[in-house]
Amino acid sequence: MLSKFYTNLGGFMTIKDVTYTALFTALIIVLGVFPPISIAILPVPLVIQNFGVLLAAMILGPKRGTLSVFIFLVLVALGLPFLTGGRGGFGVFFGATSGYLIAWLGMPLVIGLVRRLFGQSDKWYATFASLIVGGISFADIIGSVGISLVSSIPYFKALSSNIVFLPGDLVKVVLTLIIYQRVKKHI
Amino acid sequence: MDRFLLGQYIYGNSYVHRLDPRAKLLGTFAFIILIFLANNFWTYGVIVLFTLFAAYMTKISAKIYWQGLRPMLWLMIFTVTLQILFTSGGDIYLKWGIITISQYGIINSIFILVRLSTIIFMSTILTITTPPMLIADAFASLLKPLKKVKFPVDQFSMICSIALRFVPTLMETATKIMNAQRARGASFNDGNIIKRIKSIIPMLIPLLINSMKIAIDLAESMTARNYQLGEPRTQFRRLRWHKTDLYVLYYFAILTLLLIVLRRF
Numbered sequence: 001m002l003s004k005f006y007t008n009l010g011g012f013m014t015i016k017d018v019t020y021t022a023l024f025t026a027l028i029i030v031l032g033v034f035p036p037i038s039i040a041i042l043p044v045p046l047v048i049q050n051f052g053v054l055l056a057a058m059i060l061g062p063k064r065g066t067l068s069v070f071i072f073l074v075l076v077a078l079g080l081p082f083l084t085g086g087r088g089g090f091g092v093f094f095g096a097t098s099g100y101l102i103a104w105l106g107m108p109l110v111i112g113l114v115r116r117l118f119g120q121s122d123k124w125y126a127t128f129a130s131l132i133v134g135g136i137s138f139a140d141i142i143g144s145v146g147i148s149l150v151s152s153i154p155y156f157k158a159l160s161s162n163i164v165f166l167p168g169d170l171v172k173v174v175l176t177l178i179i180y181q182r183v184k185k186h187i
Numbered sequence: 188m189d190r191f192l193l194g195q196y197i198y199g200n201s202y203v204h205r206l207d208p209r210a211k212l213l214g215t216f217a218f219i220i221l222i223f224l225a226n227n228f229w230t231y232g233v234i235v236l237f238t239l240f241a242a243y244m245t246k247i248s249a250k251i252y253w254q255g256l257r258p259m260l261w262l263m264i265f266t267v268t269l270q271i272l273f274t275s276g277g278d279i280y281l282k283w284g285i286i287t288i289s290q291y292g293i294i295n296s297i298f299i300l301v302r303l304s305t306i307i308f309m310s311t312i313l314t315i316t317t318p319p320m321l322i323a324d325a326f327a328s329l330l331k332p333l334k335k336v337k338f339p340v341d342q343f344s345m346i347c348s349i350a351l352r353f354v355p356t357l358m359e360t361a362t363k364i365m366n367a368q369r370a371r372g373a374s375f376n377d378g379n380i381i382k383r384i385k386s387i388i389p390m391l392i393p394l395l396i397n398s399m400k401i402a403i404d405l406a407e408s409m410t411a412r413n414y415q416l417g418e419p420r421t422q423f424r425r426l427r428w429h430k431t432d433l434y435v436l437y438y439f440a441i442l443t444l445l446l447i448v449l450r451r452f
Contacts, residue, residue, distance in 0.1 A: 013342055015416060016406040022349030023357075023402040027394065029350065030357040037387070046384075051391060059395070071346055078322050079215070079310035086258040089310025091303050095262040096269055153269060175387055182388075183395050 017064055024060055024068040028052035029075070029082045036084065046168050049084045053104050054111075054135050054176045058127065059183065062112025069104050076101075099146015103139040110134035122184060124177060131173045140165070196318045201246040202431070203316045208325035210432040211313050217439045218309045222302055224446040231301050233445050237438070238305045245316055255311035256304065263303050270296040321426075323347040328426055342416060349405070357398060364393045 031052040036045030057065040072082065081088040093101065111134030118126035140162040147158040203211070225231050242252060271292045313322065327344035334340050365373075373386045 013339065013416060014406075015409050015414060016403065018342055018345055018416070019349060019402040019406040019409070020399070022346045023353060023398045023405075025346065025350035026353040026357050027398050029354050030361055030394075033358065034361075037384075046387075048387070051387070055391070055395060059399075067346070071343070071350060074326070075319075075323070075347065075350070078212070078326055079314040080319055080322070081258070081314070088314070089259075089307055091259055091306040091310060092262065094303060094306065095259075096266040097262060147269070150266060150269075171384060175384065179388055179391050179395070182392055 020060060021064050021068045021071070024052070024056045024065075025071045025075075028056065028068070028072045032082050032084045034084075046171060047084050050172055051176060051179075053107055054131065054172065055179065055183075057108035057111040057134065058131075058176065058180045060108070062109045065108030065112070066105065069108060073101060073105060094150065096147050096150045097143070098150065100139060100143035102146065103142035106142065107134050107138060110138045122181075124181065127177055127180060128173065131176055135173055135176070136166070136169045139169075197247055197251060197315045199246060199316065201244060201316070203241070203245045203312065206316075206435060207426055207428050207432045208317045208321045209328055209426060209428070210435040211317060212322065212325045212329060214435045214439055215309050215313045218442075219306060221439065221443055221446060222306065224443075224450055225298070225302070226450050229449040230446050231298060233442070233449060234305050235301060237442050238308045241312055241438075242308060245312055247315060251315060252308060252311055255315070256307055259303070259307050263300060266303065267296045267300050270299055319351050320348065323351055324426060339417075353401065356401070357394065360397050361390070361394050364397075365390055 028049060032049040034048040036047045038045040053069055056068045059065075060068055076082050076088045077093060079089045083092060092098065111130045114130035114133045115121070115126060118129065121127075140159065144155060144158040144162060147153060147161075148155040222234060225234055271288060317325075323344070327340065327347065330338065330340045330343065368386070368389050373389060
């Protein structure tokens, strides 16, 4: 089973897949350098790096997007300071926010799945729904598991604390939608 | 910006700098696994001593390690605070609604603090004594056994190398784009809310399109130079193992023995 999966993964990859995946990994890294944008009405600042993950999911699709995020997380795990704020190393995977990093890995798959349900439509409501489900709900659900496990907090208490991130996440979804609509003609 | 382009690598001529990066990578991985053997003050004390000795061997000033620790401070404070406020057991010092400050919570928070700190220290030792490309090379080398289960190690290695190679290029491109947009009136960190949110779009779209153009051009260049996925290839950058690299394995073997013995107390 694993062997078959890996064979398909390697066998179906073209050189263009390799370069696209690599460049998007580099893009996620670069976006991590930009400082979060603080906005008075939002309780937490907008982290630009999240756009990289969302855009990788939208543009690369589920397979290459997941691979792109996976390699990014591997580089972070190896100690390179590629998360926003210069964080990196295995330590980030043991902190309370480790669940969100794992959720990043699954986001391209979930977004791809929802888009398939809409028949791969590029209509705004289809991409909006996929970003809401894959980009926000999935991340919060998995991220809360991380908080719950690391800190011994009841799960639903951790989940409800994610409300503070909702306004910023919605802004990110709308902006990602706008960017994707403009970029898709170049794909 | 320049500091970021170089990652965290700091030139030096210490024993740790000269180690094979695979030895350092294996040591870091081993440490992360070993740290879960720690369960009392004796075992955590041993881990701290081993970490400090390794840091001393790099001959790099403590200020650098503090800089490595600082970005993680919020995460550590957040995790430890959650532990203190919501864990109960042992003597109860304060009880107020859902918040509980207890002996068990405080002890556990100290352990978590030590665990996170030492993991960060060991990661910092790896990244300040090893260039990023060598870290990626070492990781790809250690992945070779996965070829037995047909994991595409070569593609994985190539993607890592390309990604690391183009981080400075994209960084430079992003800086140029931001300056160009500023010249046209965009504001990224001031102005009203709508203006700042909208400024993200003219920054990200050119960066995205530029990335995709690089990807296409690079794929064509690699194809023209007869790069073929899955075919055997030689390597220009080679890693060589020396006898002195074994000391790292001995170091962690001793740590393992000490932890196994001391955790019974």
